[in-house]
Amino acid sequence: MGAEEKATPTGAPVKLMVVLGTRPEAIKLAPVILKARERPARFETVVVATGQHRQMLDQILGPFEIRPDVDLDIMRSDQSLCHVTTAALDGLYRTIGEHRPDWLVVQGDTSTTFAGALAAFYHRVRVAHVEAGLRTFDRQQPWPEEANRCLTAQVTDLHFPPTERARQNLLREGIPEDRIQVTGNTAIDALLLSLDRARDRGERVDSTRRTILLTAHRRENHGAPMESICRAVLRLLETFPDIGVVYPVHLSPRVRQTVFPMLGDHPRVELVDPMDYEPFLLAMDRAHLILTDSGGVQEEAPSLGKPVLVLRETTERPEAAEAGVARVVGTEEDDIVREVERLLRDEAEYERMSAAVNPYGDGKASERILEALSLR
Numbered sequence: 001m002g003a004e005e006k007a008t009p010t011g012a013p014v015k016l017m018v019v020l021g022t023r024p025e026a027i028k029l030a031p032v033i034l035k036a037r038e039r040p041a042r043f044e045t046v047v048v049a050t051g052q053h054r055q056m057l058d059q060i061l062g063p064f065e066i067r068p069d070v071d072l073d074i075m076r077s078d079q080s081l082c083h084v085t086t087a088a089l090d091g092l093y094r095t096i097g098e099h100r101p102d103w104l105v106v107q108g109d110t111s112t113t114f115a116g117a118l119a120a121f122y123h124r125v126r127v128a129h130v131e132a133g134l135r136t137f138d139r140q141q142p143w144p145e146e147a148n149r150c151l152t153a154q155v156t157d158l159h160f161p162p163t164e165r166a167r168q169n170l171l172r173e174g175i176p177e178d179r180i181q182v183t184g185n186t187a188i189d190a191l192l193l194s195l196d197r198a199r200d201r202g203e204r205v206d207s208t209r210r211t212i213l214l215t216a217h218r219r220e221n222h223g224a225p226m227e228s229i230c231r232a233v234l235r236l237l238e239t240f241p242d243i244g245v246v247y248p249v250h251l252s253p254r255v256r257q258t259v260f261p262m263l264g265d266h267p268r269v270e271l272v273d274p275m276d277y278e279p280f281l282l283a284m285d286r287a288h289l290i291l292t293d294s295g296g297v298q299e300e301a302p303s304l305g306k307p308v309l310v311l312r313e314t315t316e317r318p319e320a321a322e323a324g325v326a327r328v329v330g331t332e333e334d335d336i337v338r339e340v341e342r343l344l345r346d347e348a349e350y351e352r353m354s355a356a357v358n359p360y361g362d363g364k365a366s367e368r369i370l371e372a373l374s375l376r
Contacts, residue, residue: 013044014374017101017125019092021050021074021112024296026060027277028131029107031189031366033066042374046099050088050112051075060277063194070095078253081111081144088115096123103128103373106152107186108295109145114152121155128373130186132159133166134295134316141314142295143220149316158376160369162299162360163319183368184361187299191281192363195304198278199285209268210243210344212236213287215294216311217250225331226255229291229311230262232336237268239337240344244268246283248275289343289350291336298326299360307353309339324356 018033020026036043049061049068061067072091076083088111096104096119104120106113107130117127129152139146150173153159159175161167162185170180216229233245249259249271263269275283281300284290290301293311301308302325310321310328320326329339343350 013040013042014103015044015046015099015101016103016105016373017046017048017096017099017120018105019048019050019112019116020107021088022110023060023274023277024294025107025110025112026064026066027190027296028186029105030060030064030066031186031193032105032130032369034064034193035366035370039370043370046070046101048072048092048095048116050091050115063277064190084111085115088112089119092116092119093122096120096125101125103158103376105130105373107131109134109142109149109152111144111148114148117152117155126157126376127152127155128158128160128369129153129156130160130183130369131162131166132156133161133168133170133180135166135169136314136316138314141220141312142218142316146316158372160365160372162365165319181368181372183372184363184365185299186365186369187296188303188358188361189363189366190277191300191303194278195281195285198281201278210240210288211286212243212245212340213283213290213292214245214247215250215290215292215297216247217252217255218293218312221293221311221331222252222254223258225311226258227262228331228333229336230259232333232340233263233269234266235333235337236340236344237266239341243288243344244270246270246272246287248272248280248283250274289340291340299358302326302356302358302360305354307343307350309336309343311336319359323359324353325358327353 018029020029036045047068048070051073074087092115103126105128106116120127136146159170159180160183167180167182249256264271284301285304287306289307291309291311298308298317298320308326310326311331313330315328321328329335
């Protein structure tokens, strides 16, 4: 019997194995896990953490009160993509064989995502891909994520694209229409679950300074692009004495060896370790605008009314730019400075971006995903 033909015994709960390895996966799969666990008669849920990003993953699971049932703990110092992929594949293959789920649920575009989907395919276990169909159509950007999500699609049985554009991408690749269901993005589910609690716990901050929240970590931005981003920040700080920058710096040594020497001594730059989820939501909520190369931030910030400038040459999330809530500016110093200056000086332009409607959903994506899985 093929993976797509496997049936669940009548009346038995659907057994879901939810696999996550990084901070974004944990954020976006937490609402699915929590909703499934509210319905034990319909779902049996096994959570597997690969530990691809150890500390940053643990930061997210704690606030959502999720404890993995299996922890593969694969992370190594300065790990290679080959190590991450092979260690995750080996560990997940063994774990799937032990638990025999009805569905293996993966999210997004990480090495954990691809390894999990491939391991399930080898066991003829059905794969459900949350946030499917995102594409830049450039295998080098983002790297290796674009290849991961395209490869994952080839062994996925049920695709959950967040938007109609993502659905159309899958159809163009030959994915049958009856295996695709648009759900919205679970990042919005997670944000709405956590934001009020974060605001209640948050401390008062100085409202006289306009804060720019900066996140930049992607591999294609290591080296010269990261240096260009930092030079742009220094120019903006010199031009606008009323702004400050908060930068949660990724733990990657390749990021830190650039950022700390260039920005660490400036009195209006706050370099901090990666934040827990709720403090990061507050940082977005309090920011005047956001500079980022993160995909998740492009989805979340519009729900908070924050303009987003994307520090990448291309994005697999064009819906945000089309809706007017984000703008792709790249990593060239002059381009970044020009676009930030526009938002800092032009109140009407700022209002246009901050008032636009988030195209990524209504906070009910998890419910749609679970409903689809329970019927298959």
